[in-house]
Every structure is written in C-alpha cells, then in structure tokens.
Amino acid sequence: MIYFSDQELDALLLEDAPRGDLTSRTLNLTRQPARMRFSRKSPGRVAGIDVAMAMLTKLGLSPVARTGDGDDVDAMTPLIEVQGPANLLHIGWKSVQVVLEWSCGVAQYTADMVAAVQRHNPQAVVACTRKSIPGTRKLATAAVLAGGGHIHRAGLSESVLVFSNHRNLLGDDVNGMVAQLKRQAPENKIAVEADDLDDLKALLPANPDIIQLDKFSVDEVCQAQHLLRQARSTSALSVAGGINRDNVADYAKTGINLFITSAPYYAAPQDIKVIIQPN
Structure with missing residues (x-):
C-alpha cells in the first residue's frame, strides 16, 4: 500500500x-x-x-x-x-x-506487458519511468505495482542514470565518469544510456552496472548482446524508448530481462x- x-x-x-x-x-x-x-x-x-x-x-x-x-x-x-x-x-x-x-x-496495461514478456522469460521485469502524466505520479505508481510492474525511478533522487545530456557536459572520459559514480554512490547501481551501437561500444570498457539501450530496434538489441559477449562485459542490458504492449514480446524474445516503459500511463x-x- x-x-x-x-x-x-x-x-x-x-x-x-x-x-x-x-x-x-x-x-x-x-x-x-x-x-x-x-x-x-x-x-x-x-x-x-x-x-x-x-x-x-x-x-x-x-x-x-x-x-x-x-x-x-x-x-x-x-x-x-x-x-x-x-x-x-x-x-x-x-x-x-x-x-x-x-x-x-x-x-491492466502493465499486467498485459508483464504477461507478454514473462511468456518468453519468466524472470523479466517491466519497469515504468518517471514520465507520468503531470500530477498523477503517485496514483500511477500504485497502479503499476498493482499491475505487477516495477518502478524504474520514481524521481531524480531515486537512482543514478546517466544520459547523453549529462555526458555532453563531461567530455569523453567514460571510464573516469563511471569510476567516479561508483565511488560517490557506492550503494547505487550505475546505469548509463546508449543512444546507438557506437555509443554502446564506447561504454562497454567502463563496465557500468546497466547499459540502457534507447530506441534500439530488435535487431540492434541482438547486435548489442553480441558486442557485450565479445567484450566479456558484466553489464546488464535494458531496453527503453518506444517499448509498449504491442512490441514488448518481440524484445522479450531476445532474452533481455529489463524493459523500461512509459506506455501504461497513457x-x-x-x-x-x-x-x-x-x-
């Protein structure tokens, strides 16, 4: 409750x-x-x-x-x-x-998404973002939980997630950035968003806890998994951007465990x- x-x-x-x-x-x-x-x-x-x-x-x-x-x-x-x-x-x-x-x-929408991904991967998680309709975030949180979903991050104070807009201000030292985050936030997992496959390649040596694939196609997700294995990285992959009830099963077939979405709010x-x- x-x-x-x-x-x-x-x-x-x-x-x-x-x-x-x-x-x-x-x-x-x-x-x-x-x-x-x-x-x-x-x-x-x-x-x-x-x-x-x-x-x-x-x-x-x-x-x-x-x-x-x-x-x-x-x-x-x-x-x-x-x-x-x-x-x-x-x-x-x-x-x-x-x-x-x-x-x-x-x-209901959340429950449908959870059922769709867990048919292919019983351990998969559907997590909703903070991109809710203004004024409804608390109601939305309760509804997502009732639907069997998780909360990706309820607000900026909840977790560490680095976007390209952060990295634009920090230069190209990705290894140093991730190392700093791990030192300064030792109790948090460090997540970094990748905008494309080249971005992913640059992030892999830094080995953040989670690399969030933003608006990747299903084929690009498969390529990302191949690159991850090649690099012997321990980073987990999540998918975000455009993930909804109609396409989440296709992404689940790739073996990804974490699906980030705002779709249930609408x-x-x-x-x-x-x-x-x-x-």
Whole structure:
C-alpha cells in the first residue's frame, strides 16, 4: 500500500465538489439513505481500491472493499460497496470512479506487458519511468505495482542514470565518469544510456552496472548482446524508448530481462459501473 495524505485525498475530492453537490442539495437528498456500488464492467486487473476507500472514508462513510489492488476479477464483479446519505454518495461518486477507471487502465496495461514478456522469460521485469502524466505520479505508481510492474525511478533522487545530456557536459572520459559514480554512490547501481551501437561500444570498457539501450530496434538489441559477449562485459542490458504492449514480446524474445516503459500511463481507462439506489 502507498500512503496518501489527507491533503492529497482532499485535493482529489475538492477538485470535483469544492462547495458540495448543488444538484443533490437542490433535490433535498441530504437525509435520504442510499447505497452505492462500484463494479468493473469487463474482466481484468483491479487498482485504485486503497485510494478509493480512503476517499470515501474522508467523506464520513464506511465503505466495504469487495476486492483488492492487484486482483483479477470477472466482469461486473463488485469492487466497493458503501451506504450513507445520498448527497455524500453523490459527492464521492465521480471522483472515486475516475480514480478507479484510470488506475485500472494503467494496471491492466502493465499486467498485459508483464504477461507478454514473462511468456518468453519468466524472470523479466517491466519497469515504468518517471514520465507520468503531470500530477498523477503517485496514483500511477500504485497502479503499476498493482499491475505487477516495477518502478524504474520514481524521481531524480531515486537512482543514478546517466544520459547523453549529462555526458555532453563531461567530455569523453567514460571510464573516469563511471569510476567516479561508483565511488560517490557506492550503494547505487550505475546505469548509463546508449543512444546507438557506437555509443554502446564506447561504454562497454567502463563496465557500468546497466547499459540502457534507447530506441534500439530488435535487431540492434541482438547486435548489442553480441558486442557485450565479445567484450566479456558484466553489464546488464535494458531496453527503453518506444517499448509498449504491442512490441514488448518481440524484445522479450531476445532474452533481455529489463524493459523500461512509459506506455501504461497513457492506457485507456477501464469502465467502472456505478449504481446508487435507495437503501
């Protein structure tokens, strides 16, 4: 579980109902008891339950979770059920629905990618970048984890990854650069991105822990593996840039273990059916 603060939960609720629900108030639904149920319309992976439960609880309600983050469910399986005053249910309805729909979409896409790579390599890992939709990174992290994925780096403070934009400022001493990083960050793995095969050849003598192949074709990945073996390098290879649900299986066939992607963040939401009825 990833903890969401009261401030974060309030922001999710206040975005949709900064001054309550005018329609429910005008219809005098304040005191009418009702019940609300959230269900996933199609079968698949579930995410966003923990956050949704916390949002409804913030409204003074007592929701009941019928499933959990990371579960796979059948179509129309109830996810959350809650009873209370009708106006409070309406205030929570759309905000919670959107969190569930978007989170389930990200989790489903991630789960599909994980399944695709693990059919060819059971040890393979799909890891998502920090390139999430602005303002959604924490929700995205929870959804990726529910989908069976990993987080590549949640932010700049998380790990050491050298891009060509770093190297442009440092000159050509790749060996010295990697040695410095290993001295200064001994508890971190050192990853360096390669933009092409020539770049890879220049990096191999420095032997970083990970060489991230950016926008390499499947054929170029195979060539990169050959160069790695020739150099007897202990560096691991990862692939990044354009990796998505449609092509990840082709890359998995090469034997690569680590797939870096942003694609799940932009997945289509999954439909969540919400029914409010008299109690």
